[in-house]
Every structure is written in structure tokens, then in C-alpha cells.
Amino acid sequence: MRRPTDVGRSLRRSESGSQLVEAGLGLTAFCAILFLVLDTGWGVFVKATLQHAVAEGVRYGITGQTSSGLGQTASIKSVVQLQAMGLLDGDQAGTIMIRFYDPNTLAQTASNAGGNLLEVSIEGYQFTPLAPLLRSGAPVSITARATDIIEPSPRGIAPPI
Numbered sequence: 011m012r013r014p015t016d017v018g019r020s021l022r023r024s025e026s027g028s029q030l031v032e033a034g035l036g037l038t039a040f041c042a043i044l045f046l047v048l049d050t051g052w053g054v055f056v057k058a059t060l061q062h063a064v065a066e067g068v069r070y071g072i073t074g075q076t077s078s079g080l081g082q083t084a085s086i087k088s089v090v091q092l093q094a095m096g097l098l099d100g101d102q103a104g105t106i107m108i109r110f111y112d113p114n115t116l117a118q119t120a121s122n123a124g125g126n127l128l129e130v131s132i133e134g135y136q137f138t139p140l141a142p143l144l145r146s147g148a149p150v151s152i153t154a155r156a157t158d159i160i161e162p163s164p165r166g167i168a169p170p171i
Contacts, residue, residue: 045141053137053150056097060132060154063093067130068156071108074124074169081170082122083108086130098132107131113159122171124162131155 067090077085087106091098098106111127112119119126136149163169 049139049141052140053152056135056137057152057154059095059097060135060152061156063090063098064130064132064154064156066090066093067106067108068128068158071122071128071130072158072160074122074161074163076169082168083171090130090132094132097135102135105132105135107133110160120171121168122160123168124160124166126160127157128160129155129157 067086070089071082071086074082075085076082077088080088086108087103090106091103107130109129109131110119110122111117111129112121113125113127116127122128132152132154135152135154137152138149139147160168
């Protein structure tokens with residue numbers, strides 16, 4: 011006759027690998043959720059940073075300011091790059107777009123005169139997920155845009171574009 015302790019030992023021997031399998035399954039699910047949270051948080055951070063950068067670019071541009079030796083569009087681009095915390099360095103710098111619009115027709119114009127609309131945007135920024143678990147590893151395109159009315163210049167002369 012078997013003693014009760016012998017029955018417990020034989021059951022434990024037959025289930026000896028199950029803890030490792032269960033830990034592996036649980037750890038896989040935990041890591042998947044962790045990477046999903048990290049990817050989502052990083053994506054929200056990038057979008058918010060780019061939105062802040064274009065808003066600062068518009069605030070700078072509507073006042074007619076320019077950096078020394080630069081035209082207005084180059085000055086606005088430098089402000090946007092500075093505010094983007096390094097996200098718009100290298101190839102991504104080409105995603106910054108600056109456009110002027112006539113407020114009456116909303117047609118694009120080359121004039122940065124007071125009263126016109128200034129739009130600063132980042133179009134087609136490529137965001138690559140850290141750990142693409144449920145989707146492909148292809149980059150996701152992000153766009154941020156801000157618009158405001160340009161203030162009239164103090165002497166009535168718009169800064170060079």
C-alpha cells in the first residue's frame with residue numbers, strides 16, 4: 011500500500027516541467043503587453059512633441075521675427091527643429107513644411123504679408139515602433155499642423171521669405 015506522501019511525490023515528478031511552460035507563457039503575454047504600452051506611449055510622446063514644435067514655429071513666424079542671416083521660412087524651420095527635441099534631425103528635417111495662404115480665398119500664396127495665414131506642418135514623419143508585435147515593422151506616418159494669422163509688420167514691410 012502506498013503512503014499519502016508517496017502519491018504526492020509521484021504527482022510532483024510527473025508535473026516537474028509544467029511550471030517552466032506556464033512561466034514561459036505568462037512571460038510572453040506580459041512582455042507583449044509591456045511592449046504595446048511602451049510603443050503606444052512613445053507614439054503619443056512623438057506626436058505631442060511634433061505638435062508642440064509646429065505650434066512654437068507658428069508663434070515665432072506670425073510675429074515676423076527672423077534669425078540673423080536667415081529668411082523667415084529658414085528661421086521658422088530652425089525653431090521647429092529646436093523645439094522637436096532631436097526628432098527632426100537628419101532625413102526627418104525634410105518633413106517640415108511652411109505655407110502662406112490668402113485669408114479671403116484660402117489659396118496658397120508666396121506672400122508673408124500681415125493678415126495672411128501661416129501654416130507650419132510636419133508631414134510624413136516616419137515613426138518606427140520599438141517592438142512590432144501585432145503589426146508589421148513598417149514605419150507609421152505622423153502629421154502635425156498649426157495655423158495662425160500673421161501680424162502686420164511694424165513698418166508695413168514683411169521680412170524676407
